Amino acid sequence: MERLKERKAKRFSFSLLNLNCPRLIIKTIDKDPYEVFPSEETDMGKKIHAIYADILKKDKKDWDFSRITDLIDVYGNPERVFRSIEGRFSTEQKIRIRIGGRIFTTVSDLLITRRGERDIIDSKTSFSHEILPSHREQLRYYALPFLRKGLRVKVGIHFARYALLEWVDIVQGLDDYTKIANHLMDNITKVERVIAGKPDPEPSNFECKYCCPYILSCPSSPELFITNEKQAQELAGEYIKLKARTKKMEEILKVWATSVGDIYLKDDKLGYTPSGKTVIDPEATLKYLTEHKIPLTDIFAPQAKKFKKLAKVHPDLANFAEIQYSPLWKVTKNDRKEEEMSSFIFSNKEQEKNKVKKAVEEIEKILTSVK
Numbered sequence: 030m031e032r033l034k035e036r037k038a039k040r041f042s043f044s045l046l047n048l049n050c051p052r053l054i055i056k057t058i059d060k061d062p063y064e065v066f067p068s069e070e071t072d073m074g075k076k077i078h079a080i081y082a083d084i085l086k087k088d089k090k091d092w093d094f095s096r097i098t099d100l101i102d103v104y105g106n107p108e109r110v111f112r113s114i115e116g117r118f119s120t121e122q123k124i125r126i127r128i129g130g131r132i133f134t135t136v137s138d139l140l141i142t143r144r145g146e147r148d149i150i151d152s153k154t155s156f157s158h159e160i161l162p163s164h165r166e167q168l169r170y171y172a173l174p175f176l177r178k179g180l181r182v183k184v185g186i187h188f189a190r191y192a193l194l195e196w197v198d199i200v201q202g203l204d205d206y207t208k209i210a211n212h213l214m215d216n217i218t219k220v221e222r223v224i225a226g227k228p229d230p231e232p233s234n235f236e237c238k239y240c241c242p243y244i245l246s247c248p249s250s251p252e253l254f255i256t257n258e259k260q261a262q263e264l265a266g267e268y269i270k271l272k273a274r275t276k277k278m279e280e281i282l283k284v285w286a287t288s289v290g291d292i293y294l295k296d297d298k299l300g301y302t303p304s305g306k307t308v309i310d311p312e313a314t315l316k317y318l319t320e321h322k323i324p325l326t327d328i329f330a331p332q333a334k335k336f337k338k339l340a341k342v343h344p345d346l347a348n349f350a351e352i353q354y355s356p357l358w359k360v361t362k363n364d365r366k367e368e369e370m371s372s373f374i375f376s377n378k379e380q381e382k383n384k385v386k387k388a389v390e391e392i393e394k395i396l397t398s399v400k
């Protein structure tokens with residue numbers, strides 16, 4: 030229970046309670062710096078949430094949903110979803126509730142206030158409009174602060190891409206409050222047991238792939254363990270995307286660092302550090318070496334670019350150079366034709382198996398050497 034001594038371990042949110050992997054839970058509580066950033070879809074999801082929040086907090090007469098429909102395809106009329114709902118709208122309401130000595134934080138995308146009742150609406154931006162048990166559970170937890178005040182609470186899900194609002198539950202009274210609060214406490218206790226235990230990774234395809242920002246250093250990450258060509262292709266795809274994204278991130282961060290200043294994280298600082306450069310006077314150096322009979326080869330190193338330029342004027346120089354090919358790790362264009370791709374197999378099955386076996390052993394070694 031050592032970790033529970035920390036104040037932050039007594040604060041819970043639905044997203045924390047929804048995690049399963051002990052390593053992920055503990056890293057999330059410890060607020061370890063992210064190793065990978067959220068996927069494109071998550072970025073877009075945040076953007077959609079922010080725009081909806083901005084629109085819905087305004088007076089109904091000022092609603093302008095074109096900011097959403099310009100950004101994404103919406104299969105329906107977003108305005109019709111909310112127009113007929115009576116009450117005072119507030120968005121992104123953060124409410125803390127103390128329960129069993131712990132603090133549980135709820136953030137409702139949309140909270141509608143009417144006398145004696147509240148509507149809580151959570152927006153989903155995924156391409157699915159399936160109502161999952163976890164959606165219902167989340168919304169029932171969010172109803173707790175209002176149930177405690179004796180209010181009637183109606184909870185629903187707004188599927189933003191389909192302009193669809195599904196009411197999923199109505200809760201009211203002490204019985205509902207007790208049932209939901211007990212359920213929440215069971216979940217908190219489950220997570221507390223994880224926090225008190227060992228932070229072992231417990232891989233699951235969905236959580237590792239879509240929810241885990243600590244996947245790069247994870248010894249059990251299923252994404253990193255490849256055993257066949259298809260998985261190698263998938264990982265290569267991720268790598269190419271990440272590389273392009275990293276480059277873009279670097280450009281953005283450089284702009285920020287140049288105009289605003291260094292960026293400070295928990296353990297790191299990102300920005301420009303001064304570097305030194307040695308400037309040599311070539312003519313004076315050459316004169317000194319000649320006068321003191323110091324062999325030129327002691328400091329002379331021909332540069333390929335200059336050499337090639339000089340060889341254009343003195344062709345005989347080219348006899349002193351050769352091109353050596355060595356493998357270079359980089360992403361290049363695939364020049365195989367489609368039919369070649371589909372018929373491409375290793376010529377020797379046994380050779381293929383041995384190569385894969387050797388690669389798998391090496392990957393295993395790499396994965397067991399990282400924390």
Ligand code: SF4
Nearest residue numbers: 050230232237241247
């Ligand atoms: S990659 Fe998977 S197993 Fe590893 S910490 Fe993340 S969720 Fe857990």
